[in-house]
Amino acid sequence: MNSGLEVQQIKTMENKETNLPSSTPEAASPLLLDAREVTIRFGGLVAVNKVSFQLHENEIVGLIGPNGAGKTTLFNAISAQVPLSEGSLTFRGPEGKIDLTRLQAHDMTRIGIARTFQNIRIFKRMTVLENVLVGGHWRYRQPAISIMLGQRAYREEERKRTAEAMELLELLGLARYAHDPARSLPYGLQRRLEIARALATRPRLLLIDEPSAGMNDQETMELVDFIQNIRRQFGLTVFLIEHDMKFVMSFSQRIIVLSSGKKIAEGTPAEVQRHPLVIEAYLGEEMDYA
Amino acid sequence: MVKVLAETKALKFLDKRRKWLLVGALLAVAAVFPFCVQSSYLVHVANLALYYSIVAVSLDIVAGFLGEISFGHAGFIAVGAYTTTILNMRVLPDSWISFWIALLAGGLLAALAGVVVGIPAMRISGQYFFVVTMGFGEIIRFILLNWQSVTNGAFGITSIPSPSIGNFVFTERFHYYYLFLVILLLMIITISFLRYSYIGRAWIAIREDELAAEAMGIRLTYYKVLAFSISSFFAGIGGGLLGSYLNFLAPSNFLALESIMILVMVLLGGSGLIYGALFGAFLMTGFNEVLRPFEQYRMLIIGVLMMVLMFLKPRGLLGRE
Numbered sequence: 329m330n331s332g333l334e335v336q337q338i339k340t341m342e343n344k345e346t347n348l349p350s351s352t353p354e355a356a357s358p359l360l361l362d363a364r365e366v367t368i369r370f371g372g373l374v375a376v377n378k379v380s381f382q383l384h385e386n387e388i389v390g391l392i393g394p395n396g397a398g399k400t401t402l403f404n405a406i407s408a409q410v411p412l413s414e415g416s417l418t419f420r421g422p423e424g425k426i427d428l429t430r431l432q433a434h435d436m437t438r439i440g441i442a443r444t445f446q447n448i449r450i451f452k453r454m455t456v457l458e459n460v461l462v463g464g465h466w467r468y469r470q471p472a473i474s475i476m477l478g479q480r481a482y483r484e485e486e487r488k489r490t491a492e493a494m495e496l497l498e499l500l501g502l503a504r505y506a507h508d509p510a511r512s513l514p515y516g517l518q519r520r521l522e523i524a525r526a527l528a529t530r531p532r533l534l535l536i537d538e539p540s541a542g543m544n545d546q547e548t549m550e551l552v553d554f555i556q557n558i559r560r561q562f563g564l565t566v567f568l569i570e571h572d573m574k575f576v577m578s579f580s581q582r583i584i585v586l587s588s589g590k591k592i593a594e595g596t597p598a599e600v601q602r603h604p605l606v607i608e609a610y611l612g613e614e615m616d617y618a
Numbered sequence: 619m620v621k622v623l624a625e626t627k628a629l630k631f632l633d634k635r636r637k638w639l640l641v642g643a644l645l646a647v648a649a650v651f652p653f654c655v656q657s658s659y660l661v662h663v664a665n666l667a668l669y670y671s672i673v674a675v676s677l678d679i680v681a682g683f684l685g686e687i688s689f690g691h692a693g694f695i696a697v698g699a700y701t702t703t704i705l706n707m708r709v710l711p712d713s714w715i716s717f718w719i720a721l722l723a724g725g726l727l728a729a730l731a732g733v734v735v736g737i738p739a740m741r742i743s744g745q746y747f748f749v750v751t752m753g754f755g756e757i758i759r760f761i762l763l764n765w766q767s768v769t770n771g772a773f774g775i776t777s778i779p780s781p782s783i784g785n786f787v788f789t790e791r792f793h794y795y796y797l798f799l800v801i802l803l804l805m806i807i808t809i810s811f812l813r814y815s816y817i818g819r820a821w822i823a824i825r826e827d828e829l830a831a832e833a834m835g836i837r838l839t840y841y842k843v844l845a846f847s848i849s850s851f852f853a854g855i856g857g858g859l860l861g862s863y864l865n866f867l868a869p870s871n872f873l874a875l876e877s878i879m880i881l882v883m884v885l886l887g888g889s890g891l892i893y894g895a896l897f898g899a900f901l902m903t904g905f906n907e908v909l910r911p912f913e914q915y916r917m918l919i920i921g922v923l924m925m926v927l928m929f930l931k932p933r934g935l936l937g938r939e
Contacts, residue, residue, distance in 0.1 A: 407833055409829070409832070433832040434832050434833075434837045436833065436835065437833075437834060437835030442834075443833055445829075445833075449827045449829065449830035450830070451822065451827060451831075452826055453826060454822055458819055461816070461819055462816075462819050462820070462823050462831070462834050463834055464816075465816050465819070465834055465835050465836055468816040472817055472844065472848075475812055476808045476811055476812060478807075478811050482815070486815065486816075489816075525834065529835065
C-alpha cells in the first residue's frame with residue numbers, strides 16, 4: 329500500500345517548482361507544445377484558422393473566446409481526435425520532438441498529454457477507483473494470458489497500480505468515494521474525478537475543457553484552488569478552456585483569445601482585457617472580473 | 619461521520635460474507651445434484667442448462683462488458699462444434715487425448731473466426747454490428763449445409779464418440795454433468811480475472827464512453843476484437859462439448875433463433891455481471907422444458923414473458939437499476 333512512489337514524485341516536483349526563477353515562465357521553461365498555423369476545416373467551414381501559439385513547461389495558459397470560436401476543436405486537434413487540415417503541432421516528448429499529427433488519440437497518454445471534456449465524460453457505471461485505474465491503463469505490461477491464468481506477475485502489477493491510484497485519490501480528497509459508482513458523485517466531484525483520471529495517466533500537459541461549466545461561483549473558486557494545487561504538486565503544464573472570464577483571469581499566467589477560429593490576442597490577463605479586439609468580440613457580454 | 623462510515627463498512631462486509639455463503643451453497647448443491655435427483659431426465663436438463671451457461675457467459679463478454687449486441691453467437695458455437703468433432707473423428711489419431719486437442723482447436727478456430735469477423739464489424743457499432751454478426755451466423759450455417767463432403771450437410775454428423783480421460787469414458791449423463799460444471803467454473807474464474815483486470819476495465823470504459831476511453835489510451839479496435847475473440851473461443855469450447863454430449867450435430871442446431879435465445883438469456887439475467895448470464899441460462903432452459911408440452915405456444919409465452927420482464931426490469935432480473 330505504502331509504495332511512497334507518488335509522494336516521492338510529488339516532492340521532487342515541488343522542489344523543481346521552488347527552484348524555478350520567479351520571472352515569466354516563457355523565459356525560464358523549455359518549450360512543450362508548438363502549434364504553427366493550425367487550420368481545421370469541416371467541409372467548407374473553417375473551425376480553426378491559422379492559429380499559432382506555444383506552451384512552455386509549468387505554465388498555466390487560458391484559452392478563451394465566444395461560443396463557436398473553435399476552442400474545443402483546437403483541443404480535439406491537440407489530443408488527435410480531429411485531424412489537422414493544415415499546419416503543424418509539435419510536442420516535446422520524453423524522447424525528443426513528436427509530430428502530434430502523426431499520432432492517434434490513444435497514443436496521447438503514452439507521450440504525456442491528457443485531457444478532460446466539457447460535458448464530463450467519466451465512466452459512470454464504474455467505481456471511482458476503477459475510473460482512476462483506467463487512467464493508468466497504458467502502463468500495464470502483462471499480457472491477457474497472464475491475467476487469465478491468474479499469474480503472480482499480473483497480480484503484483486495490479487496491486488501496485490491500485491496502490492498508486494488510491495494514493496492519488498487520497499491526495500485529491502476522493503479516497504472515501506473509491507468504491508462508489510462514479511455516477512453517484514455530486515457534479516463538482518465528478519469534475520474532480522475526471523481530472524483525477526487524467527492525472528493518473530501521469531501527463532506533462534493537461535488539457536482542461538471548461539471546468540467551471542455548470543458550477544456556481546463557490547464551486548468554481550474551489551476548483552481554481554484545486555487546479556492550481558495539482559499543477560504545483562505534479563509540475564504540470566495546464567492548458568485550459570474557459571468561458572467564465574472572471575475565473576480564467578484570476579489564475580492564468582497567459583491567455584490566448586480565439587474568435588471565429590482566429591487568434592485575436594495573446595498576453596497576460598491585464599493585456600488581454602484591454603485589447604480592443606477582445607472587447608469587441610466580447611461586446612454585449614459582461615466583463616466584470618475583479 | 620466516522621460512525622456512519624464504520625457502519626457502512628460493516629454492512630459491506632456482511633454483504634460480502636453473505637455473497638460467499640451463497641456461492642458456497644450453490645457450489646455444494648451443484649456438487650451433489652446428480653446424486654440427489656433420481657431422474658436421468660433432470661440431469662439432462664441440468665446439462666443443457668450448464669451448456670447454455672457456458673455459451674451465455676461467453677456472450678456476456680461482448681454483450682455485457684463491451685455493450686455490443688451480437689446476433690451471431692450460434693455461428694461461433696457451430697465452428698467450435700464442427701471443428702472439434704471432425705478433427706476428433708476423421709483427422710486426429712484414435713486416442714483419448716485427441717478429443718481434448720480437437721476441443722482446444724475448435725475453440726481456437728472459433729476465436730480466429732471472431733478476429734476475422736471482429737476486425738471489420740468492430741469498426742462499426744450498434745445496429746450495423748448486429749447485422750454483420752447475424753450475417754456471419756447465417757453464412758456459417760450455409761457452409762455447414764452445403765459443404766457436404768466434410769459436414770454431411772443437412773443430415774448432420776451422427777454417432778459422435780464420447781470423450782474419455784485415459785480409461786475413463788464419459789458415457790452417463792452425470793459424467794457430462796461434472797465435465798460441463800468443471801469447464802463452466804474454470805471459464806467463469808478466467809473471465810472474472812479478465813473483468814477485474816485492466817483489460818476488463820478497458821472493455822467497460824469503451825462501453826461507457828468510447829471517446830473518453832480512447833483519450834485515456836485505450837486502443838478501441840484492439841480491445842473490441844480481443845473481447846470478440848475470447849468470447850468466441852469459449853463459445854467454440856461450448857460447441858465442442860455439445861457435439862460430444864448429443865452424439866449428433868446438424869446445421870439446424872445453429873439457427874439464428876439459437877443466437878437470439880442465448881442473447882435473451884444474457885439480457886434476461888442482467889448483462890455484464892457474469893452471474894446474470896448464468897441465471898438467465900438456467901431460467902430459460904427451465905422455461906423451455908416446462909413449456910415443452912405446449913410446444914406450439916412456447917415461443918409465444920416466452921415472448922410475452924420477456925416483454926413484461928424487460929418492461930419491469932430493463933437491466934435484467936439481477937441487474938441493478
